Amino acid sequence: MFSNSDFKLGILGGGQLGKMLLYDTRRLDITTHILDAAADAPARLACNRFMQGSLLDYETVVAFGQDCDVVTIEIENVSTEALKTLQQQGKKVYPQPEVLEIIQDKTVQKQFYAAHQIATAPFWVLENKTELLHHIAERRIQLPFVWKAPRFGYDGKGVQIVREASAIDALPDGKMLIEQCAPIEKELAVTVARRADGEAVAFPVVEMLFENAANLVDLVGCPADVSVFTEVKATELALNIAERLNIVGLLAVELFLTTSGEVWVNEVAPRPHNSAHLFSDAGYTSQFEQHLRCILDLPFGNTALHTPAVMLNLVGEADFSGKVVYENLSEAMAINGVVPHIYGKAETRPFRKMGHVNILAESLDAAYAKAKTVQELVKVKA
Amino acid sequence: MFSNSDFKLGILGGGQLGKMLLYDTRRLDITTHILDAAADAPARLACNRFMQGSLLDYETVVAFGQDCDVVTIEIENVSTEALKTLQQQGKKVYPQPEVLEIIQDKTVQKQFYAAHQIATAPFWVLENKTELLHHIAERRIQLPFVWKAPRFGYDGKGVQIVREASAIDALPDGKMLIEQCAPIEKELAVTVARRADGEAVAFPVVEMLFENAANLVDLVGCPADVSVFTEVKATELALNIAERLNIVGLLAVELFLTTSGEVWVNEVAPRPHNSAHLFSDAGYTSQFEQHLRCILDLPFGNTALHTPAVMLNLVGEADFSGKVVYENLSEAMAINGVVPHIYGKAETRPFRKMGHVNILAESLDAAYAKAKTVQELVKVKA
Secondary structure, three states, X not given: OOOOOOOEEEEEOOOHHHHHHHHHHHHOOOEEEEEEOOOOOHHHOOOOEEEEOOOOOHHHHHHHXXXXXXXXXXXXXXXXXXXXXXXXXXXXXXXXXXXXXXXHOHHHHHHHHHXXXXXXXXXXXXXXHHHHHHHHHOOOOOOOEEEEOOOOOEOOEOEEEEOOHHHHHHOOOOOEEEEEOOOEEEEEEEEEEEOOOOOEEEOOOXXXXXXXXXXXXXXXXXXXXXXXXXXXXHHHHHXXXXXXXXXOEEEEEEEEEEOOOOEEEEEEEOOOOHHHOOHHHHEOOOHHHHHHHHHOOOOOOOXXXXXXXXXXXXXXXXXXXXXXXXXOHHHHOOOOOEEEEEOOOOEEOOOOEEEEEEEEOOOHHHHHHHHHHHHHHOEEEO | OOOOOOOEEEEEOOOHHHHHHHHHHHHOOOEEEEEEOOOOOHHHOOOOEEEEOOOOOHHXXXXXXXXXXXXXXXXXXXXXXXXXXXXXXXXXXXXXXXXXXXXXXXHHHHHHHHHOOOOEXXXXXXXXXXXXXXXXXXXXXXXXXXXXXXXXXXXXXXXXXXXXXXXXXXOOOOOEEEEEOOOEEEEEEEEEEEOOOOOEEEOOOEEEEEOOOOOXXXXXXXXXOOOHHHHHHHHHHHHHHHHHHOOOEEEEEEEEEEOOOXXXXXXXXXXXXXXXXXXXXXXXXXXXXXXXXXXXXXXXXXXXXXXOEEEEEEEEOOOOOEEOEEEOHHHHOOOXXXXXXXXXXXXXXXXXXXXXXXXXXXXXXXXXXXXXXXXXXOEEEO
């Protein structure tokens, strides 16, 4: 058993996702060790041991894992070679390094979907810009399209929608993933939790609204305003991807509902994800607890939503950098159902994710209306 | 504002209540300092600074409070003299030391009720056993009655129901509170949250079931199975006591519903309390978050319950002492709606509070039924 024993859980990454994972490890009294490059990482508190070091450095990650029984991640850009070594030493590593390798590189991830006949936007894996220009000249690739860097993209970085030929000059050269723009009706997401025995459950489908300048999700709502048919199709697609990957742990699946009613996978994350934060306050089981249940071989918690909710990301205002100030947060807390989550990052930067707010209400529409008010009220400045 | 600023909250006590308070200070990014006598106190992690020392020592508490802006408690047996000094230095101390002094001593607490015409069981404040025997001989006090030590009673310690004259011999001598046994139909509790401006809200009424050998609450259920009339009367009584005390922070009010339908106060606690744990998972706002909102001058959170629930205390089995083991905890987690809270105490002792489980269901009866199963399943042993 995990509580009050010699059991130790190692977590690679000490950002906000690691910090939130620790609420549940504390509640279940699970001993945790955390590795992160930043001395002031949000998850530095509440773990039993914090180690500073690079998640991409083989020696550091192997050394970190030595006295852990299970090793997990809160960010996918880690040394998978080190995780393989730990696995060979008999540690349980969830999600598995081979799964991370498929997901870490977006070209490999896309090729995985193609190989398994999983619906996704048409794509090209190209070696450089010369090749891209060649494809455009021969009209195999048409504007607009989506350019993605193979690795290290996150929060809108490493992704660009190219609408005009003139924008190609500014793209970095080197290997790239080009995707045809999907005819998007709605963007959806499904988080799947999967255990080592293959048992899997899905959280309810959420809808994502992108509004701000930085291509970051602004709002996530649940239950998604889609037909039961779409809900089932999205859930089945997400469960299918999790099974094909054979992942143990959480898999967040971002989806497109196309204008013709098809459901395509956009991309996946093998860990707790922004799109499932609302379950922490509006659902019976948080994604963090569910992740722990997966990787510690515990039975699943109830994935149901108990109250309609919207999650609003709190990102740094465009014109501010420096010591963070949350304007009007206490005013927002006067609105019934507003639950702030502040990540504890000392400095804000333009569009940096600094926190989120879950907003519960009697209906999704009422939650969106409150979210608009909170969005106009709360500003992350310096 | 409290988040990411130089603001510091000092908490006297680092037991399980302090530990649970830290889930919300972490979520809101509030800097916390904790003082506790035990180096391995459950709340030693997740605070920004942990200081080991006696809560009853004037110098220690004053020194601890020096760099805090607000000082609060998670246990009422602290040096109120030290808190008064901190108050004079300009710190905000919530709950206020004068309120703690009324509540710390059960004889003073009872006299407070009498002075304010607040319904409570008839009582006698006696100096010693000679006086008690004298009252019994003259039939002013009749068996059975309740004996209480004036101070430092908790979790059933310092309280005895005296049913036979022969049991008097075993009572400690010295000042005592004697209460007439209330004709109890049900035991109820209401937690009130009150701000410095006098605004107050009450959580829904809970019912408490005592079953085990140590006079510890076994089960707490909500919504309480009582009439609306009783619900209103209990809530009004609790709000009235909070107002008379002028408390800022949480006040947990334990009540008797008598066989004739009256509501009497039993005793109160000026802090988060076992009877309100179920709101952490079955309500929109935990008692801990509500306490923070009170003492940090934030607006109140919604006190409503979203799902019927029962809380089951996990106490050490009678025959076990030593390094704790939680038998069948993962089996219990297979039951839909079961949420364990493990306090992180290394050693179990007979009847020691080691954790609790919140059990959510579609009805109170269904939650009680599940709670019985969990109670039979989970055993705290060594």
